[in-house]
Amino acid sequence: MPINVIAHDTRLEGVTPNSTGGTIAFEVDEGTPIQSFFDQVLRIARDNSGIGTLTIMAHGVTFTMNTPTHDDDTSGIQFCNPPISYQNIHLFNQLRDSVQRIVLHVCHAAENTMTVHGDGDELCRQMALEAHAEVTAARENQIYSSLSRGVIFTEEAPIEFGEWEGSVVVYNANGELIAEFNNPSAWHDAEGTLHDPRTDPEPISSFRAGLGARYASMGGRTRR
Numbered sequence: 001m002p003i004n005v006i007a008h009d010t011r012l013e014g015v016t017p018n019s020t021g022g023t024i025a026f027e028v029d030e031g032t033p034i035q036s037f038f039d040q041v042l043r044i045a046r047d048n049s050g051i052g053t054l055t056i057m058a059h060g061v062t063f064t065m066n067t068p069t070h071d072d073d074t075s076g077i078q079f080c081n082p083p084i085s086y087q088n089i090h091l092f093n094q095l096r097d098s099v100q101r102i103v104l105h106v107c108h109a110a111e112n113t114m115t116v117h118g119d120g121d122e123l124c125r126q127m128a129l130e131a132h133a134e135v136t137a138a139r140e141n142q143i144y145s146s147l148s149r150g151v152i153f154t155e156e157a158p159i160e161f162g163e164w165e166g167s168v169v170v171y172n173a174n175g176e177l178i179a180e181f182n183n184p185s186a187w188h189d190a191e192g193t194l195h196d197p198r199t200d201p202e203p204i205s206s207f208r209a210g211l212g213a214r215y216a217s218m219g220g221r222t223r224r
Contacts, residue, residue, distance in 0.1 A: 003051060016158060037080050062076070092130035102134070109124055
């Protein structure tokens with residue numbers, strides 16, 4: 001029977017979830033070569049008749065990628081070394097026939113507004129195509145804690161992501177968008193603090209101010 005795997009990049013603050021009878025959890029960091037991650041996942045798959053769900057816990061990042069013609073802001077995932085990006089997304093083809101589903105617990109992994117090209121969405125689609133596995137990812141910031149519904153980290157309790165925040169997309173193994181759903185979005189207050197919309201709903205005045213800022217950023221045009 002396939003086993004589940006959790007890979008946690010420790011730059012995402014919090015305690016790594018525990019391994020159980022049905023799940024193997026392990027850690028990576030900025031010193032872990034990206035190929036070492038794939039080697040470990042493939043060893044686990046061989047020893048356990050495949051992997052049902054591979055969960056990646058990491059920070060979403062936007063960085064500048066130098067190209068022969070110009071510099072471009074691009075989306076990536078702060079996971080191992082080098083991070084996951086368009087330059088190495090092809091490495092996921094090693095997971096073909098070994099992993100059924102990939103879940104990215106990564107803030108704005110599938111963003112489509114943060115860079116000129118909106119390429120986080122495409123990065124996740126390419127991951128699905130290369131791995132020939134279903135990929136689930138969020139477009140927006142995600143709230144997580146080390147308590148089941150708390151907001152304070154402890155040294156003992158492992159990371160708990162709970163429900164998704166904002167827009168979430170699912171690609172099938174052929175890179176086709178098969179589902180998109182929306183939950184209340186995480187929100188920032190005037191001091192920049194991130195709030196969980198389920199335990200701390202966004203005040204209507206803040207919501208309207210956010211709408212105004214988004215409207216202005218689009219040059220006064222609405223999107224449909």
